[in-house]
Amino acid sequence: MNKHQVLSIFDVFNNASPALKQGMLDEGQVMELPAGARVFNEGDACQVVPFIGSGGVRVFKHNGGRREVTLYHVSAGDSCVMTTSCVVNHQNYPASADVVPGGPLIFVYYTPQQMREWIEQYPEMRAHVNGMMHKRMVHLLSLIEELTFTRMDRRIASFLLQKFTGGAFSQSLDITHGQIADELGSAREVVSRLLKELEKSGAVELGRGKVRMTNENMLRMYAGQSS
Numbered sequence: 001m002n003k004h005q006v007l008s009i010f011d012v013f014n015n016a017s018p019a020l021k022q023g024m025l026d027e028g029q030v031m032e033l034p035a036g037a038r039v040f041n042e043g044d045a046c047q048v049v050p051f052i053g054s055g056g057v058r059v060f061k062h063n064g065g066r067r068e069v070t071l072y073h074v075s076a077g078d079s080c081v082m083t084t085s086c087v088v089n090h091q092n093y094p095a096s097a098d099v100v101p102g103g104p105l106i107f108v109y110y111t112p113q114q115m116r117e118w119i120e121q122y123p124e125m126r127a128h129v130n131g132m133m134h135k136r137m138v139h140l141l142s143l144i145e146e147l148t149f150t151r152m153d154r155r156i157a158s159f160l161l162q163k164f165t166g167g168a169f170s171q172s173l174d175i176t177h178g179q180i181a182d183e184l185g186s187a188r189e190v191v192s193r194l195l196k197e198l199e200k201s202g203a204v205e206l207g208r209g210k211v212r213m214t215n216e217n218m219l220r221m222y223a224g225q226s227s
Contacts, residue, residue, distance in 0.1 A: 003028050006053030006108045009077045012128035020122045028108040035104060039097040046086040046093055048109035051079050055105035059097045060182065069147070069185025071095060072139055081132040087112040088119065088129070147185060153194045155184055157222035160204065164213045172212045198222060 003025060007013040013024055028051075033039065039057055040046075056075040059082060062068040074080045074097075086093055099105040110118075118125040146155060159180065163173050181191040195211070198204045203218035204211050213219060 001030075001053045001106050003030050003108055006030065006051060006106065009053055010051055010079075010128075012124055016124050017122065020118065020124065023114075023118070024108075024110075027110055027114050029110075030106070030108055033099050033105045035099050035101050037099045037105070039099060039105070040083075040093040040095070042094065042096050044093045046083050046091075046112060049079065049083055049087055049112065049115045050107040050109045052076055052105065052107045055103050056100040057097050057105060058100050058183075059095050061095050067185065067187065068182040070183045071143065072136060073100070079128075079132055081129075081136040084115065084129055084132065087115050152184070152186055152190060153197065153222060154224050156180065156191060156194050157198065157203070157219050158225075159184060160198075160211060160213070161216075161219055161223050161225070164216075164219075171214075172210060174210055176209050 007024055007028065013021060016024065031048075031050075033055075035055070039050075042061075052074060054076055056073055057080065058073055059071045059080065060068050061071060080097070082093065082095060085091070115125075119129055150158075160173070163175070164170060177192045177195060178188045180195075181188040184191070195204070195206055198219070199206050201218055201222070202215045203213070203222060205214050206212075
């Protein structure tokens with residue numbers, strides 16, 4: 001993807017004043033990172049603000065050991081609100097971020113100084129940043145509620161349903177028990193035990209690095225989505 005193709009995904013670019021639109025084209029740099037690459041380590045200085053055109057990023061926290069929890073995903077047509085917040089407030093990145101499996105990450109990026117100038121100068125850029133922050137705030141509040149009040153078996157079933165049916169419908173996922181545990185902030189052993197229970201119920205079938213949905217209605221029942 002070239003610079004214009006990436007930026008054309010974003011409303012802030014399409015609706016920008018001529019001056020901001022030209023500035024975004026002139027100042028942006030295109031970068032590509034391979035799947036699995038580390039984008040940020042916790043504590044890194046935020047040197048770039050990315051506008052993602054293809055691929056995705058998983059933003060997560062870990063406890064220094066084996067436990068992780070996914071905070072959110074950033075996909076095509078998104079900017080990372082945490083990066084932007086760090087740039088605006090002159091703070092280091094408070095989490096870690098990796099390119100998700102499945103393909104390279106392609107994005108256009110800007111320097112912190114450039115983004116601060118645009119946020120101050122152009123109301124459409126301020127609206128873009130405020131919209132991102134509101135979206136992520138709602139998501140993180142939902143994540144806190146889920147972590148606090150929802151049983152792990154229901155969270156696993158809901159996560160799998162979203163993966164099976166959230167985009168293009170697929171009955172099979174290439175995903176390990178450890179990856180599910182990282183997404184949900186649990187231990188792999190706990191996830192494996194609960195996946196075995198789902199398999200015994202007939203909701204899924206487990207393979208090496210794979211989960212296949214065999215009974216959607218049963219999986220929805222476990223997720224608390226059945227009538």
